[in-house]
Amino acid sequence: MTVELRAGRNRFGSPTRTLRGPGGLSLRVEPRALAVGLLLTAAVAALAVLLIGTGDFEIAPGDVVQTLLGNGSPAQDFIVNDLRLPRVLVALLVGASLGMAGSIFQSLSRNPLGSPDLLGFHYGSAVGALVVIVVFKGDANAVAAGALAGGVLTGVFIYLVSYKRGINGYRLVLVGIGTSAMLVAAIQYLLTKAQLVDATRAMVWLTGSLAGRDWSQVWPLLATCAVLFPLVLGQGRALRMTEMGDDAAYALGVRVERMRMLLMLAAVLLTTAAAAAAGPISFVALAAPQLARRLTRSPGSNLLTGALMGSVLLMLSDWASQRAFGADQLPVGVLTGLVGGAYLLWLLVTERKAGRI
Numbered sequence: 001m002t003v004e005l006r007a008g009r010n011r012f013g014s015p016t017r018t019l020r021g022p023g024g025l026s027l028r029v030e031p032r033a034l035a036v037g038l039l040l041t042a043a044v045a046a047l048a049v050l051l052i053g054t055g056d057f058e059i060a061p062g063d064v065v066q067t068l069l070g071n072g073s074p075a076q077d078f079i080v081n082d083l084r085l086p087r088v089l090v091a092l093l094v095g096a097s098l099g100m101a102g103s104i105f106q107s108l109s110r111n112p113l114g115s116p117d118l119l120g121f122h123y124g125s126a127v128g129a130l131v132v133i134v135v136f137k138g139d140a141n142a143v144a145a146g147a148l149a150g151g152v153l154t155g156v157f158i159y160l161v162s163y164k165r166g167i168n169g170y171r172l173v174l175v176g177i178g179t180s181a182m183l184v185a186a187i188q189y190l191l192t193k194a195q196l197v198d199a200t201r202a203m204v205w206l207t208g209s210l211a212g213r214d215w216s217q218v219w220p221l222l223a224t225c226a227v228l229f230p231l232v233l234g235q236g237r238a239l240r241m242t243e244m245g246d247d248a249a250y251a252l253g254v255r256v257e258r259m260r261m262l263l264m265l266a267a268v269l270l271t272t273a274a275a276a277a278a279g280p281i282s283f284v285a286l287a288a289p290q291l292a293r294r295l296t297r298s299p300g301s302n303l304l305t306g307a308l309m310g311s312v313l314l315m316l317s318d319w320a321s322q323r324a325f326g327a328d329q330l331p332v333g334v335l336t337g338l339v340g341g342a343y344l345l346w347l348l349v350t351e352r353k354a355g356r357i
Helices: 031-053 061-068 074-109 121-135 140-162 169-193 196-207 215-234 236-244 246-251 256-278 284-296 303-325 332-353
Strands: 004-009 015-020 026-029
Touching (some): 031 284, 031 303, 074 169, 074 236, 074 303, 121 169, 140 256, 215 236, 215 256, 215 303
Antiparallel strands (some): 015 026
């Protein structure tokens, strides 16, 4: 058995390595993308330790690691494993879900504005959650189920309206923006009809926060990611082929519409699962894939690095909000909205100068 190593470069000029084995099996490795992925993984681990140690009762990073290994005091064990670890895991999983969903939508639409934030899926989840809060007075589990149902129904509606002999990127974005406007109106109507207690509860949910998250939010989100991440990554090669155009992808054996519908469903489920766990966190799905692509200098969807970047962005935002304003004083959704809005303005200016909008 022989293995052949070939060197090359991608369209951005970054070096690549292709391993070719028996039977035509090949694996392309981009050293820069691999290095970025490893650095982002290390950043996620470091931020997790910092976040667990941050709060009203500070814990040193070394003590956090010892407690996670089972060598902490009873007080540290309670604070780390029962109070703070679930919150950190929710931040990690929500960021990864939004980062991967944003990578999928931007690749399918071939548009840097193709993000769940702008396409209306967050607003669909918000309408579903508010119907449960305002109309049915549901508990936290019912609100999460309502958010999930609202996001999925919004995704189905946008797909059906956008479909015309396939999905066109700009048509998808325009339909999403129009749907967002209608859903925002529905949110405002529900808030005006809500009682004071329900309206306050709804506004807290709409802000997007990691405060008070426990293991009941971790397990459903972890199960969703465990099922959908391998499914999405398995379609990465086919997704990359569609960048050459649908006709070329069809010629290479890719069932484009089937793949596109499968990935859109997965992205909608990831987005709505994240919203059900932490509320609508803004702009992570927009920024994470683009930052990952700039770091790796690699064409394609950058699915895995986009997910890692999403985790880094959300965990870093949560850590910054706690350090600057105190624990739970500033919901993380507010900070991501402020920073993400500035990033969106910069992106629009950049795209206009490049003549793409």
